[in-house]
Amino acid sequence: MKFLELLTKIPRRIIFLILAIFVIFPLFKPLNLTTKVSIRTYDLFKAIDNLNGEKPVLISIDFDPQSMPELYPMYLSILRHCFAKNIPVIVLGLWITGVGIGEEGLKLIAKEYNKEYGKDYIFLGWKPGITAVILGLGRSLKETFPTDYYKNPLENLPLAQKVETYKDIPFMVSISAGSPGYGDWIAYAQTRYGVKIGAGVTAVSAADAYPYLQSGQLTGLLSGLKGASEYEYLVEKYGYSKAFKSATQLMDSQSFAHLIIMILVIIGNIGYFLLRRKR
Amino acid sequence: MQRSLPLGLCFIMGILMIIQFFSPHPISQQFFDTIIKWIRIISAFALVLGVRSISLRHIEAVKRRKSGFVYSIFTLLALVITAVLGLVFGIGPKAPIRTIFNNILVPLGATMFSILAFYMASAAYRAFRARTFEATLLLISAFIVMLGMVPIGNWISPHFPAIAEWILSVPNMAAKRGILFGVALGVIATSLKIILGIERGWLGGRR
Numbered sequence: 482m483k484f485l486e487l488l489t490k491i492p493r494r495i496i497f498l499i500l501a502i503f504v505i506f507p508l509f510k511p512l513n514l515t516t517k518v519s520i521r522t523y524d525l526f527k528a529i530d531n532l533n534g535e536k537p538v539l540i541s542i543d544f545d546p547q548s549m550p551e552l553y554p555m556y557l558s559i560l561r562h563c564f565a566k567n568i569p570v571i572v573l574g575l576w577i578t579g580v581g582i583g584e585e586g587l588k589l590i591a592k593e594y595n596k597e598y599g600k601d602y603i604f605l606g607w608k609p610g611i612t613a614v615i616l617g618l619g620r621s622l623k624e625t626f627p628t629d630y631y632k633n634p635l636e637n638l639p640l641a642q643k644v645e646t647y648k649d650i651p652f653m654v655s656i657s658a659g660s661p662g663y664g665d666w667i668a669y670a671q672t673r674y675g676v677k678i679g680a681g682v683t684a685v686s687a688a689d690a691y692p693y694l695q696s697g698q699l700t701g702l703l704s705g706l707k708g709a710s711e712y713e714y715l716v717e718k719y720g721y722s723k724a725f726k727s728a729t730q731l732m733d734s735q736s737f738a739h740l741i742i743m744i745l746v747i748i749g750n751i752g753y754f755l756l757r758r759k760r
Numbered sequence: 761m762q763r764s765l766p767l768g769l770c771f772i773m774g775i776l777m778i779i780q781f782f783s784p785h786p787i788s789q790q791f792f793d794t795i796i797k798w799i800r801i802i803s804a805f806a807l808v809l810g811v812r813s814i815s816l817r818h819i820e821a822v823k824r825r826k827s828g829f830v831y832s833i834f835t836l837l838a839l840v841i842t843a844v845l846g847l848v849f850g851i852g853p854k855a856p857i858r859t860i861f862n863n864i865l866v867p868l869g870a871t872m873f874s875i876l877a878f879y880m881a882s883a884a885y886r887a888f889r890a891r892t893f894e895a896t897l898l899l900i901s902a903f904i905v906m907l908g909m910v911p912i913g914n915w916i917s918p919h920f921p922a923i924a925e926w927i928l929s930v931p932n933m934a935a936k937r938g939i940l941f942g943v944a945l946g947v948i949a950t951s952l953k954i955i956l957g958i959e960r961g962w963l964g965g966r967r
Contacts, residue, residue, distance in 0.1 A: 750899075
């Protein structure tokens with residue numbers, strides 16, 4: 482009876498310790514398990530891959546440091562893909578706490594591919610009034626953002642000369658941890674101006690995005706760390722990058738974490754049913 | 761006047777924006793451009809109001825020595841320090857605010873989110889019991905999706921990702937779509953109530 486009770490009452494500290502060990506272990510000894518690329522990730526990859534590089538891709542950083550482990554690798558992979566294909570990039574953010582992350586990633590990858598600020602990429606930063614910013618870009622980029630994040634007038638930047646409104650942006654990606662995020666881009670940019678949108682979201686919110694995929698309002702979706710690792714795999718497979726694949730390595734930890742949770746749930750249920758039968 | 765003016769403005773602007781959405785006329789587009797500028801300006805004011813509101817709330821908590829007032833002191837200090845550093849030294853790559861962001865906010869945020877995994881594991885172990893048929897169904901779907909979402913699931917059986925994908929694309933999406941329709945209808949109804957002055961909670965809570 483005591484053993485059965487123990488099955489249903491494993492101390493919390495033991496659970497934490499087991500989970501910590503199995504999360505940390507693969508970071509030192511990667512398993513290198515292969516990931517199956519989902520059709521949603523492939524759709525997003527192809528949407529960017531089919532661009533000819535004349536017009537820029539717009540990337541919206543709609544997350545904060547809390548979601549960095551899942552979403553930042555997506556951002557870096559998408560940037561690598563764009564820069565390797567000589568597709569210009571314009572980055573902005575709907576979350577003020579995402580500005581630092583957006584700028585850091587952009588600088589890092591631009592340096593990796595020797596890209597020039599103003600010609601190959603622009604960082605717009607954040608502005609108050611989310612709805613007004615998204616709708617405003619449909620009317621005029623330069624009126625919505627008269628200057629970039631560094632206070633350079635947009636009219637002085639060669640890349641900004643190519644973009645007037647959404648009609649000059651063939652594809653945009655919202656890397657989103659919640660609201661405001663891809664939902665706002667769909668509601669105001671896609672519905673009103675017909676912008677082609679892809680999204681990268683945290684695993685926990687991925688289920689919410691599925692209706693938009695079937696309706697065609699989203700062109701591709703990266704869901705959580707898995708989506709990020711799939712994108713890293715595609716970027717490497719097509720020869721765009723040989724950089725370290727952080728999301729792919731973290732997937733091993735996630736695999737173990739999922740397994741541990743499942744085993745714990747099974748143990749809890751076995752204990753529960755055996756105890757119920759005895760009583 | 762205090763109540764009828766905002767109500768009247770809300771009614772007029774609400775109706776105008778509905779008409780504007782369906783009209784491609786240049787006057788309508790000009791009106792839309794002006795409104796977008798106004799929204800941006802008002803949003804900037806909202807930021808000022810937000811800072812004022814959070815400051816007053818925490819100053820009050822400190823003055824009255826409410827429980828947890830120490831956290832209020834930290835909030836106020838963080839607010840003042842980041843604002844002053846940002847205003848004085850700017851936001852460039854070597855600015856102190858960037859050091860604060862990279863060395864305090866980023867690790868704190870990541871830590872908070874990582875702790876979730878531990879609590880989720882503990883909570884799932886304690887609460888996830890196959891007590892009823894529905895709970896069993898939920899448990900099985902959860903297991904399949906959890907395995908389908910990680911490479912180890914694919915390693916165990918390549919069917920796991922396919923079944924997980926089906927669960928997400930069919931039953932999950934059907935349920936989500938139903939919820940979305942419900943929410944959309946609710947939003948339309950509430951918006952109409954606000955425009956027509958039936959719902960007045962936004963005026964300050966008094967009916």
